[in-house]
Amino acid sequence: xxxxxxxxxxxxxxxxxxxxxxxxxxxxxxxxxxxxxxxxxxxxxxxxxxxxxxxxxxxxxxxxxxxxxxxxxxxxxxxxxxxxxxxxxxxxxxxxxxxxxxxxxxxxxxxxxxxxxxxxxxxxxxxxxxxxxxxxxxxxxxxxxxxxxxxxxxxxxxxxxxxxxxxxxxxxxxxxxxxxxxxxxxxxxxxxxxxxxxxxxxxxxxxxxxxxxxxxxxxxxxxxxxxxxxxxxxxxxxxxxxxxxxxxxxxxxxxxxxxxxxxxxxxxxxxxxxxxxxxxxxxxxxxxxxxxxxxxxxxxxxxxxxxxxxxxxxxxxxxxxx
Amino acid sequence: xxxxxxxxxxxxxxxxxxxxxxxxxxxxxxxxxxxxxxxxxxxxxxxxxxxxxxxxxxxxxxxxxxxxxxxxxxxxxxxxxxxxxxxxxxxxxxxxxxxxxxxxxxxxxxxxxxxxxxxxxxxxxxxxxxxxxxxxxxxxxxxxxxxxxxxxxxxxxxxxxxxxxxxxxxxxxxxxxxxxxxxxxxxxxxxxxxxxxxxxxxxxxxxxxxxxxxxxxxxxxxxxxxxxxxxxxxxxxxxxxxxxxxxxxxxxxxxxxxxxxxxxxxxxxxxxxxxxxxxxxxxxxxxxxxxxxxxxxxxxxxxxxxxxxxxxxxxxxxxxxxxxxxxxxxxxxxxxxxxxxxxxxxxxxxxxxxxxxxxxx
Numbered sequence: 001x002x003x004x005x006x007x008x009x010x011x012x013x014x015x016x017x018x019x020x021x022x023x024x025x026x027x028x029x030x031x032x033x034x035x036x037x038x039x040x041x042x043x044x045x046x047x048x049x050x051x052x053x054x055x056x057x058x059x060x061x062x063x064x065x066x067x068x069x070x071x072x073x074x075x076x077x078x079x080x081x082x083x084x085x086x087x088x089x090x091x092x093x094x095x096x097x098x099x100x101x102x103x104x105x106x107x108x109x110x111x112x113x114x115x116x117x118x119x120x121x122x123x124x125x126x127x128x129x130x131x132x133x134x135x136x137x138x139x140x141x142x143x144x145x146x147x148x149x150x151x152x153x154x155x156x157x158x159x160x161x162x163x164x165x166x167x168x169x170x171x172x173x174x175x176x177x178x179x180x181x182x183x184x185x186x187x188x189x190x191x192x193x194x195x196x197x198x199x200x201x202x203x204x205x206x207x208x209x210x211x212x213x214x215x216x217x218x219x220x221x222x223x224x225x226x227x228x229x230x231x232x233x234x235x236x237x238x239x240x241x242x243x244x245x246x247x248x249x250x251x252x253x254x255x256x257x258x259x260x261x262x263x264x265x266x267x268x269x270x271x272x273x274x275x276x277x278x279x280x281x282x283x284x285x286x287x288x289x290x291x292x293x294x295x296x297x298x299x300x301x302x303x304x305x306x307x308x309x310x311x312x313x314x315x316x317x318x319x320x321x322x
Numbered sequence: 323x324x325x326x327x328x329x330x331x332x333x334x335x336x337x338x339x340x341x342x343x344x345x346x347x348x349x350x351x352x353x354x355x356x357x358x359x360x361x362x363x364x365x366x367x368x369x370x371x372x373x374x375x376x377x378x379x380x381x382x383x384x385x386x387x388x389x390x391x392x393x394x395x396x397x398x399x400x401x402x403x404x405x406x407x408x409x410x411x412x413x414x415x416x417x418x419x420x421x422x423x424x425x426x427x428x429x430x431x432x433x434x435x436x437x438x439x440x441x442x443x444x445x446x447x448x449x450x451x452x453x454x455x456x457x458x459x460x461x462x463x464x465x466x467x468x469x470x471x472x473x474x475x476x477x478x479x480x481x482x483x484x485x486x487x488x489x490x491x492x493x494x495x496x497x498x499x500x501x502x503x504x505x506x507x508x509x510x511x512x513x514x515x516x517x518x519x520x521x522x523x524x525x526x527x528x529x530x531x532x533x534x535x536x537x538x539x540x541x542x543x544x545x546x547x548x549x550x551x552x553x554x555x556x557x558x559x560x561x562x563x564x565x566x567x568x569x570x571x572x573x574x575x576x577x578x579x580x581x582x583x584x585x586x587x588x589x590x591x592x593x594x595x596x597x598x599x600x601x602x603x604x605x606x607x608x609x610x611x612x613x614x615x616x617x618x619x620x621x622x623x624x625x626x627x628x629x630x631x632x633x634x635x636x637x638x639x640x641x642x643x644x645x646x647x648x649x650x651x652x653x654x655x656x657x658x659x660x661x662x663x664x665x666x667x668x669x670x671x672x673x674x675x676x677x678x679x680x681x682x683x
Contacts (some may be wrong), residue, residue, distance in 0.1 A: 076403040246644045
């Protein structure tokens with residue numbers, strides 16, 4: 001009797017553990033995998049199209065001492081960016097993608113000037129409008145340790161930002177009244193390494209990315225008569241996320257990331273306009289996988305920082321796999 | 323004869339007993355069924371022994387408002403739009419199938435900027451002095467805790483339900499504003515600088531507030547109509563403080579003065595139409611009417627009536643049952659008409675966690 005009890009308990013325990021295993025997939029299900037179960041790149045011949053829509057406001061910021069402050073002046077700004085993505089699996093381990101962003105940014109400035117001595121009052125209204133197609137992004141991803149049949153996988157990616165969009169301000173009426181460019185004005189290469197561990201229904205992801213900015217030239221501020229040579233400060237991003245299935249088709253991701261931007265240069269001289277900044281942000285994503293269609297919402301919340309915006313960013317994501 | 327009597331007895335017993343069994347078996351009482359009950363089949367209150375924790379976040383963009391004529395004012399064109407971050411938590415417990423108790427509170431943060439103004443004047447040496455003034459009113463902190471009890475009709479929900487709720491907002495949160503944190507910046511000359519007024523307000527009512535509400539729900543197949551009525555009424559007048567400041571040699575000093583006030587009476591009416599598209603998915607359109615009136619605020623010893631405010635908002639939303647314990651709600655708010663009211667567009671997301679902590683099956 002004493003021998004039977006541990007065997008019985010072992011059987012109960014093991015049956016519970018094994019009952020948690022991932023659902024076996026048939027080929028049709030491969031296009032319906034979630035962010036937890038899908039491989040780190042698309043399978044051979046698969047095509048995925050989609051967009052991400054990001055919205056944020058310019059209300060608060062972290063100053064040079066790391067204090068969160070409201071923008072004091074009567075200004076108001078919104079930043080809206082939509083990026084359309086297309087991805088293609090060249091092989092089961094190699095994926096190429098292309099992204100085309102569209103920006104709709106707006107900053108309004110409004111103030112009033114009283115000059116009682118000359119019995120005058122002036123209303124000042126101006127706006128900086130940044131609207132248009134942004135720079136083209138092409139990207140390649142290779143699975144170094146493939147996701148297929150491995151719980152731990154590793155991928156390397158390289159993004160190249162090609163300055164195809166307008167880089168200079170246009171329709172300039174004043175230093176705070178012009179159409180801001182949607183383009184970056186320089187080539188950028190972004191290598192990225194991503195590691196993932198899957199232990200269904202959980203996955204753990206860690207990544208690092210680095211922007212190498214090439215030199216470019218553009219009109220740095222609307223009053224400049226000619227283009228100036230510049231180089232943006234290099235950018236580092238690292239983060240880790242803990243992701244899990246809430247049910248078979250809804251996943252929740254929780255990410256903590258750190259970003260750092262180095263000091264930039266204008267005419268080969270460090271510029272006070274291109275200052276050093278950093279931020280620690282928390283991002284939560286809720287992803288719905290409805291057959292081949294994926295719909296997601298995310299909120300990125302800056303927790304600490306220096307010389308960066310302190311407002312959350314709302315992101316809407318939609319994708320479909322063919 | 324005896325045999326016929328036995329057969330008649332058995333037949334009669336079965337005739338009576340089977341319908342009784344049939345009635346009772348229709349009511350589901352297992353935890354899983356109750357936790358996964360779709361919106362169109364569940365009553366207004368929680369079930370007996372059910373515990374519910376709701377946590378929500380609202381992100382609102384205050385880019386428009388309605389003036390006292392009901393005209394739209396586009397605040398973003400005036401540079402003084404703002405955002406509101408609202409975090410909400412609610413705990414509820416079903417004492418019986420017809421009585422529920424609960425408590426809720428929230429944390430809110432917003433900063434409202436006024437129009438920046440620059441004053442120019444010529445000085446004795448012939449140059450121009452310029453004093454710019456920025457004004458920011460920040461509202462930040464916990465709000466008061468609401469405790470409440472809800473009652474509903476004492477029978478199983480089929481098509482129609484009606485319930486009432488009564489409660490009180492306990493003055494648990496800070497209501498007196500903290501000392502302002504005004505600064506002087508951009509000093510370019512003795513009389514040329516920028517004044518940044520920064521007022522630090524809190525979110526407490528400062529006095530206890532009654533809360534009563536009534537709700538009804540009618541289901542016809544997959545469609546449900548729900549109507550809610552809520553009234554908030556302050557128990558008594560409150561006393562608060564206003565901060566004043568003096569500026570000497572670019573340094574601020576502060577003092578405060580007390581004043582009396584009576585909170586507005588707040589009336590809310592909601593009417594929503596729900597469609598249960600699947601057992602786990604409910605989509606709805608809510609219309610919400612908000613009105614405040616009857617309050618006053620003391621200025622310089624005189625009582626001034628608060629402007630009457632009303633706002634009508636449309637709220638499309640959905641509810642998704644993620645798992646037996648977890649449900650997500652999300653709705654957007656689109657203000658349509660109003661008077662003396664901010665008209666923010668908002669997104670409100672709530673996660674609801676449900677369990678039967680003291681029930682085994």
